[in-house]
Amino acid sequence: MLINEVSKKTGISAHTIRFYEKSGLIEGKRNESVKSNNYYHYDDITVEKLEFISDAKSVGFTIREIGQMIDAWYNKKYSKKQKLEILDDKLNSLEQKMKEIRQMKKQILQFKEDVVNDRC
Amino acid sequence: MLINEVSKKTGISAHTIRFYEKSGLIEGKRNESVKSNNYYHYDDITVEKLEFISDAKSVGFTIREIGQMIDAWYNKKYSKKQKLEILDDKLNSLEQKMKEIRQMKKQILQFKEDVVNDRC
DNA sequence: ATCAACCTTAGACTATACTCTACTGTTGCT
DNA sequence: AGCAACAGTAGAGTATAGTCTAAGGTTGAT
The missing domain is CATH 1.10.1660.10 (Multidrug-efflux Transporter Regulator; Chain: A; Domain 2)
Structure with a gap:
């Protein structure tokens, strides 16, 4: 192609x-x-x-992080252990993002309630 | 302060x-x-x-989006309806982000399996 | 042979979100 | 009065992630 x-x-x-x-x-x-x-x-x-x-x-x-993941999957330059470390690291950061999003959701729902009840 | x-x-x-x-x-x-x-x-x-x-x-x-949310909460320049619209819009984008993260998680778990089973 | 539609490279330009520098003025302690 | 620690502004510089332009070469159909 x-x-x-x-x-x-x-x-x-x-x-x-x-x-x-x-x-x-x-x-x-x-x-x-x-x-x-x-x-x-x-x-x-x-x-x-x-x-x-x-x-x-x-x-x-980021591009850098994506590069790491691609290398962890398609590349020979890391050992099995290193690959798993990289991928677990990314999974952890996804968990972190999820937590932050849930928090933010709560916060915005609170904002909404305040708007509805004329508290702002 | x-x-x-x-x-x-x-x-x-x-x-x-x-x-x-x-x-x-x-x-x-x-x-x-x-x-x-x-x-x-x-x-x-x-x-x-x-x-x-x-x-x-x-x-x-982004800064722009954050500005909108702050205005929706602290500012007088939007009507109640507009405020709720903005906040709902942000809630939707959070839902979207969550979906994408869950997808990405699945994908990385798949990568991990492939690494463990020497499929890459 | 010509021409549109491809390909390449180098490098300039843009947007976002800072981060830092230079310079100047103010405050408060000794 | 002197001086460190703070305040302000303008504007330059950085990093990330593209996006675009210019200039040149290639391909394939007519």
């Missing part, structure tokens, strides 16, 4: 895909046998990663 | 408090009777707002 096809599949612009590539989140391959151009080719795993990136971004993970 | 006291109470730097003031989230009052200086004075409500700002930021609300 060339970049435009990946872009269409994921809804992420080619610009942004290149930005993610520069950031080390994904990696295209150049076809060595073709010498006339230097187009990058992407596989289905890349599409999968990009979908994960979108989801992870919307829950508030 | 002067700015440093507010900073100590909230753990937010004086710089950042001034930034929030410029952004319209809080508002200090100048003492008209004192002419030798132009120090801002802050009340307990401001401290309350700043604590809310910290919490709201950590669940991912």
